[in-house]
Amino acid sequence: MQSAFSLSFSQSSLTLPNRPLCSPNAAPRNLRFCGLRREAFGFSPPKQLNSCRFQVKNRRIEVSAAAGGNGAPSNKSFDYDLVIIGAGVGGHGAALHAVEKGLKTAIIEGDVVGGTCVNRGCVPSKALLAVSGRMRELQNEHHMKSFGLQVSAAGYDRQGVADHASNLATKIRNNLTNSMKALGVDILTGFGSVLGPQKVKYGKDNVITAKDIIIATGSVPFVPKGIEVDGKTVITSDHALKLESVPDWIAIVGSGYIGLEFSDVYTALGSEVTFIEALDQLMPGFDPEISKLAQRVLINPRKIDYHTGVFASKITPAKDGRPVMIELIDAKTKEHKDTLEVDAALIATGRAPFTNGLGLENINVATQRGFIPVDERMRVIDGNGKLVPNLYCIGDANGKLMLAHAASAQGISVVEQVTGRDHVLNHLSIPAACFTHPEISMVGLTEPQAREKAEKEGFKVSIAKTSFKANTKALAENEGEGLAKMIYRPDNGEILGVHIFGLHAADLIHEASNAIALGTRIQDIKLAVHAHPTLSEVVDELFKAAKVESPASTTPQSVKAAV
């Protein structure tokens, strides 16, 4: 909805490229997923008005600065104040914030605007998952019957599904491009590389100078050696998102976010799936309790089996009338364990940083497994362990937290720093989500991580849990399967981590992530009111179930007024 909305207004906005937009950008530390929120808001007049009214007082100075700012660099000796290499979600977020801060900004893109997230990642996969969720629901006779609904056999048109995904990517890419154009960000086409301090080359031989440089080149799918990707029967997420075929039986190598989401898509479209996981357990990285439940709901009842503790040492695409062959070896002993014959294999073993050809040798920076080393302020560290002045790296390329919205948050943090406000991003407040049906989301520490930390630092850890079965809205939707779990300190009410598995978990996590980001304590937030009946009461229930020893720090306004 929002995307369509913004698109229709983009033309009129384009006529006034330098007009400062009264967008809600004043909340720079808002963690937005794929940076879509801002760009959508920026063009929608009704919301614009709203935010203007809301923020007019403290925005005035900034507005005038922005008006003068994007025309010329503040320091005449440079072409730009800020140059960003890579127009993915991270670069986009940084660029928009930089313009708002009055910096003359350019962004360099060698491929397409939007990067992985918009073109080959989160965005098109959400389109496929939207389809799979509906298919799953329509195919679930029991579920439909319990609503009293009768649906005849559900089917799908593969090309139609694929088109939905590519159309969405195109739409979002245009929105992203237009939002930067409208603000006057220079979009420079060509591969960018660092020539030296404060000097960047792009395309064939265009050289520009900038006071500060941000590297935001992102990542590409990681393919372990021994695996031959042909793009037809042995594929990566890049190919899978085009949905050129729906194989009868597909092996998915890796059971992280990407693998899980694709298993959801493929099984809903009729494929059978075999997971291959190198670790001893499926879904490593999730809180153990959540992954256990998720396995019971997302794996066991579906047409999925799995091999854990094994590497796919060799995968050959289907050819000469033979199926795809996968050699499995024991992850520890490296002994041959099994050979699988399947129709297709999806390699979802993670992502590798895309940092080749960046000219890092010119500034004496050595990558570590391809990642660019940075400090907590995203400042690049060179081979001697020294900070490289005026050079930053954000997003997947630094490997701190490989999520689109983390990249954007890091970019905003860098802009804050270069405009004179020290800022360190709290990565523990960045939520993550996996868009299976139902969804999984998390923020902060897992239970084992929290216990380890507690042991080291000598504090107590408590757990609060609630089930979606206890939530009216979830039951109304016949989606009572789910668990929410909060890990916290009973002594001071600090939230250490929240993990949710259930209907719309990805949307529910933000109350917790905001609380962590703002340092809100449980004893305070538990007094906040949630509309009834809503899924948000699941999180409310967690707060209320917690047993905190300290009293509420302040009396909230509402309570005061009532008295």
Place this chain on the structure above:
Amino acid sequence: MALSSSSFLSTPSLPNSKSTISFASSVSPAPIPSLRRVVFRSHRREMTVRSKIREIFMPALSSTMTEGKIVSWLKTEGEKLAKGQSVVVVESDKADMDVETFYDGYLAAIVVGEGETAPVGAAIGLLAETEAEIEEAKSKAASKSSSAAVAPSPPPPATSSPAPAISQPAPVAAGSDGPRKTVATPYAKKLAKQHKVDIGSVAGTGPFGRITASDVEAAAGIAPSVAPPPPPPPAAPTATTAKATTTSSPPLLPDSSVVPFTAMQSAVSKNMIESLSVPTFRVGYPVNTDALDALYEKVKPKGVTMTALLAKAAGMALAQHPVVNASCKDGKSFTYNSNINVAVAVAINGGLITPVLQDADKLDLYLLSQKWKELVGKARSKQLQPHEYNSGTFTLSNLGMFGVDRFDAILPPGQGAIMAVGASKPTVVADKDGFFSVKNKMMVNVTADHRIVYGADLAAFLQTFAKIVENPDSLTL
């Protein structure tokens, strides 16, 4: 049921009881008393029993829980358990919880099946300490479940009827050289486990010879899961009977009984309904059988059956008219089948099955007869493998032995034609010179798919068939 060893029961209750919905528990460094462990108590009905067979009880997962529903058993009978492993998922009034075992051992028997409910403290399964004790535990479980009113054990899965009657020809398995290991798809493995089918004994008909879910379903004798869903059950009992009788089906006559379809009957039903989408037509042909009858008398002592003779004749005629052996699956193209596989309808107890005589045109009469005997034996003992009943390209149905003089068969989906053979009867015929004579004649009636087989094709085929039967010497070659 007396809870003699209540000490075991003290552990599992949840620490909190205030919050009505969630279970917040303070789990500080000290190891918590397990939230959800199976309650065990040693079985000591007889003093002399040395073996340690423990009962697994329905745990109390919350202070308000009186009974629990088994969501799923995470382990199957006979599986080894290690202390701390999750064994069963129990749904309480509040949440689903994994229940772990306190002991190492084997899950010997499941007393309360998935989806069933048991009161807190009731035995839901048995745990044997050693493998040897599994059997003993099982027999105990059997006596237990027969006496336990609250927990009826699920009916044993039907593994009897091997086959849907008239099925689609199996996709031709890709040529594979040499012996290869069994390849089964994830869902096939799941189904095999669920229906206790030995996956090694299932013949794979999927791509590259792999075992698919439908192979397992066929082996387990259950209707394919894609079968049309059963009609929605009548609305829950309503207050007034007047409302309840608004259903469209006419009321049952007194003393009538409703018998649900067996798996085989469902399969037949499904196939028959499917056949309605194919435009068919019929052509009849009288065939003189004097020569055939004479031949039959001669070869009968050598074990040749009439079925084999007819199948051979049909096979040879089909070889000359490949279009009758073709099939049309998508309504857009012909499929000329590479083999002539004659399926022959056989009535078996409570059903109908069509064992297939493969390569009926090529095999000699004696081999064909031998093969036929073998197939019929297998059909009666329900041992037919899927490829032995679903690979037909043409069907033969003979009701002559009942004195039927002519009848009309329904074309099975996926085939081009079916031949219905009546009894051979002495008939007065006039020849072209006006002389009357008595000859044995049988009526052969063929039903065919008019999308691919036209009237002239079928007539020509029947003519060839009649010629072969009337000059049957070629049958023995």
